[in-house]
Amino acid sequence: MSGIARAKWLLAAPVGAMVFGFFMVPYLNIVVMSLRQPSTTQAYGPGFTTDNFVKAATDPLYVVTLLDTLRLAAMITLITLALAYPVAFHLARTESRWRGVLYGLVLSPLLVGVVIRTFGWIILLANNGLINQAMRQLDLPRLQLMYNEFGVVLALVHIFLPFMVLPLMGAIQGIDPRLEEAARSLGADKRRVFLRVLLPLSMPGIQSGCILVFVLACGAYVTPLLLGAGRVHTTTTVVVHQLELFLWPFGAALALVLSLVGLMVVWLYARLSGRVLRGQS
Amino acid sequence: MKLWRGLFGGLIGAVYVFLMLPIAIVVMASFNSTRALRFPPEGFSLRWYVAFFESEPFMESFRLSLVLGVAATVASVLIGTPAALYYVRFAGRWREAFRLYVLAPLLLPEILTAIALLFFYYQIGIGTKSVAGLFIGHVVVCIPFVFLQVTASLYNLSPSLEEAARSLGASPWMTFLRITLPLIKPGVINGALFAFIISFDNVSISLLLKGIGSTPLPMQLFDYLRWGFDPTTAAASVVSILMTLGAVVLVDRLVGLRAMRF
Amino acid sequence: MTQLRIAGLEKRFGEVAAVRGVDLEVAEGELVSLLGPSGCGKTTTLRCVAGFEQPSGGRIAFDGTDVVPLPPEKRDIGMVFQNYALFPHMTVRENLGFGPEMRGIGAAARAKKVADVLAMVQLVGYEERYPRQLSGGQQQRVALARALVIEPKLLLLDEPLANLDAKLRDEMRFFIRSLQRRVGITTLYVTHDQAEAMVMSDRIVVMFEGRIHQIGSAEDVYDRPATRAVSNFIGQSNLLDGRVAGGGNGRWRIDTAMGPVSCGSGFAPAVGDRASAMIRPEAIELHANKTDAGCFPGRIESRYFLGNLAEFRVRMSDGSLLIVQQPAHAAHAVGAEIGVRLPAERAWLVREDVA
Ligand SMILES: Nc1ncnc2c1ncn2[C@@H]1O[C@H](COP(=O)(O)OP(=O)(O)OP(=O)(O)O)[C@@H](O)[C@H]1O
Ligand SMILES: [Mg+2]
Numbered sequence: 001m002s003g004i005a006r007a008k009w010l011l012a013a014p015v016g017a018m019v020f021g022f023f024m025v026p027y028l029n030i031v032v033m034s035l036r037q038p039s040t041t042q043a044y045g046p047g048f049t050t051d052n053f054v055k056a057a058t059d060p061l062y063v064v065t066l067l068d069t070l071r072l073a074a075m076i077t078l079i080t081l082a083l084a085y086p087v088a089f090h091l092a093r094t095e096s097r098w099r100g101v102l103y104g105l106v107l108s109p110l111l112v113g114v115v116i117r118t119f120g121w122i123i124l125l126a127n128n129g130l131i132n133q134a135m136r137q138l139d140l141p142r143l144q145l146m147y148n149e150f151g152v153v154l155a156l157v158h159i160f161l162p163f164m165v166l167p168l169m170g171a172i173q174g175i176d177p178r179l180e181e182a183a184r185s186l187g188a189d190k191r192r193v194f195l196r197v198l199l200p201l202s203m204p205g206i207q208s209g210c211i212l213v214f215v216l217a218c219g220a221y222v223t224p225l226l227l228g229a230g231r232v233h234t235t236t237t238v239v240v241h242q243l244e245l246f247l248w249p250f251g252a253a254l255a256l257v258l259s260l261v262g263l264m265v266v267w268l269y270a271r272l273s274g275r276v277l278r279g280q281s
Numbered sequence: 282m283k284l285w286r287g288l289f290g291g292l293i294g295a296v297y298v299f300l301m302l303p304i305a306i307v308v309m310a311s312f313n314s315t316r317a318l319r320f321p322p323e324g325f326s327l328r329w330y331v332a333f334f335e336s337e338p339f340m341e342s343f344r345l346s347l348v349l350g351v352a353a354t355v356a357s358v359l360i361g362t363p364a365a366l367y368y369v370r371f372a373g374r375w376r377e378a379f380r381l382y383v384l385a386p387l388l389l390p391e392i393l394t395a396i397a398l399l400f401f402y403y404q405i406g407i408g409t410k411s412v413a414g415l416f417i418g419h420v421v422v423c424i425p426f427v428f429l430q431v432t433a434s435l436y437n438l439s440p441s442l443e444e445a446a447r448s449l450g451a452s453p454w455m456t457f458l459r460i461t462l463p464l465i466k467p468g469v470i471n472g473a474l475f476a477f478i479i480s481f482d483n484v485s486i487s488l489l490l491k492g493i494g495s496t497p498l499p500m501q502l503f504d505y506l507r508w509g510f511d512p513t514t515a516a517a518s519v520v521s522i523l524m525t526l527g528a529v530v531l532v533d534r535l536v537g538l539r540a541m542r543f
Numbered sequence: 544m545t546q547l548r549i550a551g552l553e554k555r556f557g558e559v560a561a562v563r564g565v566d567l568e569v570a571e572g573e574l575v576s577l578l579g580p581s582g583c584g585k586t587t588t589l590r591c592v593a594g595f596e597q598p599s600g601g602r603i604a605f606d607g608t609d610v611v612p613l614p615p616e617k618r619d620i621g622m623v624f625q626n627y628a629l630f631p632h633m634t635v636r637e638n639l640g641f642g643p644e645m646r647g648i649g650a651a652a653r654a655k656k657v658a659d660v661l662a663m664v665q666l667v668g669y670e671e672r673y674p675r676q677l678s679g680g681q682q683q684r685v686a687l688a689r690a691l692v693i694e695p696k697l698l699l700l701d702e703p704l705a706n707l708d709a710k711l712r713d714e715m716r717f718f719i720r721s722l723q724r725r726v727g728i729t730t731l732y733v734t735h736d737q738a739e740a741m742v743m744s745d746r747i748v749v750m751f752e753g754r755i756h757q758i759g760s761a762e763d764v765y766d767r768p769a770t771r772a773v774s775n776f777i778g779q780s781n782l783l784d785g786r787v788a789g790g791g792n793g794r795w796r797i798d799t800a801m802g803p804v805s806c807g808s809g810f811a812p813a814v815g816d817r818a819s820a821m822i823r824p825e826a827i828e829l830h831a832n833k834t835d836a837g838c839f840p841g842r843i844e845s846r847y848f849l850g851n852l853a854e855f856r857v858r859m860s861d862g863s864l865l866i867v868q869q870p871a872h873a874a875h876a877v878g879a880e881i882g883v884r885l886p887a888e889r890a891w892l893v894r895e896d897v898a
């Protein structure tokens with residue numbers, strides 16, 4: 001053992017160096033950057049200030065955008081959960097020989113880049129897209145499906161569905177089917193078996209799926225940009241816009257505020273659902 | 282009861298259709314003969330594929346994405362595998378902290394990581410002049426996927442197998458080569474697959490770190506889509522989907538046959 | 544042939560002291576079992592000998608040479624693991640060839656060794672199978688062959704039969720024992736099954752909580768247990784607590800609640816010390832007449848038929864309960880008042896704990 005034991009830190013050294021040099025240091029650098037003076041001629045001016053944070057946290061424009069982002073993320077999380085649960089349940093319990101195919105179908109979006117999937121939605125939802133062409137042929141009024149929240153939410157739900165189905169499936173597979181049978185034998189109908197046995201026991205999966213999707217939705221950038229096309233603003237699109245305007249210190253502050261608020265929401269949620277979990281066990 | 286069952290089945294079916302819909306549409310658009318996709322589609326043509334393969338910017342992006350994907354995969358496997366080994370076999374008191382540290386790039390929004398790297402590169406003076414910056418960004422976001430896969434396969438590997446090899450006279454290094462590595466190979470290859478897909482489809486990192494004249498394929502698509510609609514992008518998308526699918530099939534061939542069977 | 548010597552072995556895992564001062568010598572060609580309840584430190588002791596754990600203190604020597612600084616691959620040991628640890632990606636032949644290969648033995652000599660050892664464990668014809676294609680018993684024999692093919696100095700086995708069904712376990716006991724005799728290899732065998740230890744070993748080491756309570760033959764540990772823990776762990780026993788009233792020359796009298804009891808002892812206690820007399824259920828005699836000489840009065844409370852034996856619970860005058868085993872058809876009815884005799888030559892003085 002001694003040979004390996006002496007060299008074991010060598011195993012951790014590359015990842016340590018890489019994540020430190022190109023993740024930790026850059027993030028610390030953002031923190032420093034967010035405290036710099038803005039400047040119109042260079043990346044930042046001399047001296048330090050907290051103005052960027054004050055602006056990010058008080059200017060109604062940015063506060064509203066932040067709240068919108070959180071609201072959209074919460075909405076996306078709930079819709080994803082509602083759609084994913086039946087699918088996850090079905091996949092976890094089915095003995096159909098199509099199970100493998102269906103499983104592959106659920107995972108398939110992961111193999112297709114975000115841009116391509118967003119592209120597919122554009123073809124469908126655009127003002128002269130496939131759906132509106134069909135509407136016209138049926139002499140129905142044109143629907144505004146894109147360049148609004150509807151399109152963004154729809155496409156993001158699609159993108160994040162696999163991230164919800166997988167943890168849910170894991171949790172449901174972990175529930176002994178005999179528990180359901182036991183509950184039935186004790187006189188619970190299907191609805192109550194679901195509410196009193198399955199739902200509480202799949203809570204850990206629900207929790208991790210929701211946290212994952214919420215965090216991903218808060219950080220989404222490409223889809224809101226392409227499907228919102230300047231009419232749906234999320235904090236990420238605003239942050240990147242600041243970079244394009246060369247307002248780096250403010251962009252950094254805005255990015256940090258988003259991360260912090262996002263983490264806080266997740267923490268609150270974890271605490272609340274943790275209480276529910278404990279209450280049930 | 283029957284009604285419920287029907288509704289439930291209908292909902293599940295609808296979700297599967299929903300999952301496939303945009304991908305199917307892109308594939309359709311790529312084979313459509315006219316510029317604008319009509320409903321119902323009119324005519325079959327490969328002209329957009331021809332346009333794609335003849336387009337210098339697209340081909341350049343495609344090559345860059347491939348090289349970048351392979352390089353990032355190799356690098357993240359070389360870094361992530363030893364990290365997983367350390368975590369599962371040797372990490373002591375700081376185990377969980379180490380895990381969080383390695384997974385951190387997965388836990389924070391990628392676009393923020395990209396911003397952080399962009400600022401950092403400007404501050405140390407390399408800016409977006411070098412493809413190396415882009416490459417490093419890809420490696421940072423790929424490592425967690427390799428780490429997760431290899432960790433999982435190491436957990437399934439009983440330490441007594443390694444001990445048995447040692448008791449039979451194999452050195453630690455020999456034990457790693459002859460016992461550990463062959464047995465975690467499926468995990469390593471799965472991790473590599475993930476890394477390749479993540480790199481090949483990456484937008485957020487590439488968006489901010491791409492340099493002049495070095496635009497990976499998803500970014501090229503992104504730029505085209507931002508300013509208008511061109512079915513060449515659909516053809517490019519389908520080629521890109523085929524690439525990832527190819528990688529999956531390759532992996533299935535590599536580890537799906539023998540190694541998965543024990 | 545190698546002699547193993549363990550002196551003052553200690554192993555701590557943080558707060559947990561898994562092994563607390565183990566001294567043991569295993570002679571050349573001897574098979575010694577480590578026996579004890581779960582968590583008593585048997586595996587840890589074995590792993591220290593193998594080199595998988597670094598001792599916190601003490602010495603381990605093979606033929607007088609200290610091996611503590613050596614890594615496992617330099618110790619020349621053959622080890623059989625509880626779950627066999629056969630390499631799943633290698634065939635039987637490759638598994639068996641691995642050790643010789645690591646020792647730099649050429650292909651031809653290796654093939655010969657593998658063929659010989661396969662014949663020894665009666666698995667000729669299974670060379671190209673993968674471990675998953677073998678039954679539990681066959682895997683067990685491959686594991687044994689893999690450990691023996693390298694002709695190690697020492698054979699270490701950690702509960703090698705724990706995963707087999709009862710019948711196969713019985714067969715393998717004799718198989719391993721006769722193989723070990725034939726090869727003449729010094730062997731350390733870990734088990735928590737007392738019958739297994741008794742059948743297989745030259746000597747048995749009984750451990751509790753990281754310490755050795757007794758080293759001896761099967762008869763020693765059964766008839767003459769050193770401590771309460773040993774007498775309780777091995778077989779059933781009746782323990783009569785009291786104080787030493789007097790005696791000498793290996794024969795002592797204990798005053799118990801029931802009355803004075805005579806017993807043998809392996810050491811000399813001080814008069815007035817707290818002590819217990821141990822007597823096995825089958826050593827106790829039941830007399831129909833409770834006034835027979837040397838008998839204590841008792842009443843049969845229950846009777847169980849065990850096939851080859853009958854077991855009685857006998858309530859004594861002081862309220863204590865004795866377990867007694869008699870030939871299967873011994874005719875004592877429940878409720879009968881009887882005489883209970885405790886033959887002095889079968890009673891044994893046991894200590895609270897190791898000295
Ligand atoms: N790696 C370890 N880290 C911490 N404690 C350990 C470790 N290995 C063993 N222990 C502790 O040391 C003690 C002895 O363990 P050991 O495995 O030697 O017992 P054992 O006699 O082999 O038991 P069993 O019959 O159950 O296999 C136990 O209390 C165990 O919990
Ligand atoms: Mg053990």
